Amino acid sequence: MKRIAPILALLLVGAAACSSGGRTESSGPVEITIWHGQADIAAKSIEGLVAKFNSTHPNIKVRTDSGGATADAMLPKVTAALAAGTYPDIAYLYGSWAPNVAHSPKAADLSKVVRDPKIGWNDFWPNTRQVATVGHKVIGFPANVDDLAVLYNKKLLAKAGLRPPGPDWTWDDFRTMAHRLTDAATQTYGTTWAVSGGEETTWTYWPLVWQNGGQILSPDMKRTAFDSPAGVQGLTLLQQMAVQDKSVYIDSSPAEKGQKLFESGRLGLFLAGPWVLPDVQAAKIDYGIAPLPGTNGDHQTISGPDDWAVLDHGSRRVKAATEFLTWLTAPEQQLVWMNDTGALPTRQSIAKLPGYQAYLRKYPGVDVVTANLANARQVRPASTRYPRVSAYVAGAITSVLLGRSDPKTALDDAARKSDALLRVPGA
Structure with a gap:
């Protein structure tokens, strides 16, 4: 696997904590933290997308941290953080880890949220939706899909x-x-x-x-x-x-x-x-x-579908995390991520975007890997x-x-x- 590496920390920035000006939990921008586990080019790409979101969404402040949790080591980091109460609002998790997080009461259940038409849940490839769903609980948004x-x-x-x-x-x-x-x-x-x-x-x-x-x-x-x-x-x-x-x-x-x-x-x-x-x-x-x-x-x-798992710090922050992930996983932002990293499309509609052919030209052979998803039957x-x-x-x-x-x-x-x-x- 995969596949994508270091960044992030066990320090959680408190969402909308009180400041010297007396800001309260229910006033001012909602602050959420993401542990994305990426390295090198992928890290720069996700950091750039976060910065763009923050500049266009003044009511939400998304923070990343440069601790030491890699994508490969994210499960023990998140598990320890859940036990200590220092967990982030969003964490990048390999799809095979979804059951380990889903059983926690601190894992948000987005099964009703993803029914919102603006999310376009059925636009994600079926196997990515499958991996993000444990029983009747949807723990997050599809983050990545690839195959060997x-x-x-x-x-x-x-x-x-x-x-x-x-x-x-x-x-x-x-x-x-x-x-x-x-x-x-x-x-x-x-x-x-x-x-x-x-x-x-x-x-x-x-x-x-x-x-x-x-x-x-x-x-x-x-x-x-x-x-x-x-x-x-x-x-x-x-x-x-x-x-x-x-x-x-x-x-x-x-x-x-x-x-x-x-x-x-x-x-x-x-x-x-x-x-x-x-x-x-x-x-x-x-x-x-x-x-x-x-x-x-x-x-x-x-195939290695991965998730942006949402962890519960209260309804206000879960709502903010959902709004950020709805934006991040939209076709336009995903095409930016794909162009930066060579990642495969997580949504079927991405292939219809004007820039998709340029992406194929940029990464010769990526069409072979995309077609190879048909061989990823398990x-x-x-x-x-x-x-x-x-x-x-x-x-x-x-x-x-x-x-x-x-x-x-x-x-x-x-x-x-x-x-x-x-x-x-x-x-």
Whole structure:
């Protein structure tokens, strides 16, 4: 995953707190705080949009803070802040985390709010609405949608005598290409895999499980299913590439050095998505984009819809947060965000805007990633236990890629830990 990184803090700026002039909670602009978790180009973009909103909406003051909560680390930050009462009004959360926040009474329920025609709720892609909805509770607005594809370095492929991957390529093709692209003398690698222990490690693995006919959890989410032959087969491929072929750069850095390797021209195949396009273009890499390799014709990928979760500090601030997010997620602002970051459209109507074709020209290949959303047929389990299950699986993947365990043993161990967790009531 994804996908988008540092910013924000645990300090909450009190909304419309009393000033020396005696301003009260019910007078003056409503102040709300957003923890957006973005870094670099994405951070500049969201900060610019916030500034524009503040300049055009004098009754609301949106504040961001430069603490240390990244998008990857937002769930524990928000969870701790909810317990301490220092939570923001809006927080950027991965869609798989929605159940962990939805159960809190401090999570606003926007199920009635989104019926307002001016929000255009049905204009959002169905899977983004699905992720923002837990049971009958809508916890926020769709923030982002993407899917996993493969970026490839055209120059390195040509040097190795390889043709660019086509729409029907397989994981065997991927492995062969990665092996031929690897050159120890120049420290050039075929591909990379993150093993920093976060969701980035597992989210790139799940398509291999799904394409082989497996699942993450059982349908009732009470037991694991990833330790099936499908899961072992997927992890065995990664083991062969990393341990036998030595064509995988094992990325243990939270700073995502694998991406920097691609930007430096020393990585041939990069499992990523549209969120890296601005950085790749800034590095002047001549790249192409292909859908994920397939298994028996199945090119199923993973999509990562994320949410702007709204947290309750009283009706006045919830209303202000809703007004801000209605503006932020409107097609016009989303197209600005897309042009800045390479993000995919969260709304269907964005494609009808006059500037949409310019966006497609700016990011060659992004149309491939958008069309690839049709292959994103599954989402991660909507379970409060999923983040911990994912962490166990990430540990299993890491141990295999580092040559410390075999796929079956590692997955069985992760399954035992996960099943024990899933059996605990209210865990």
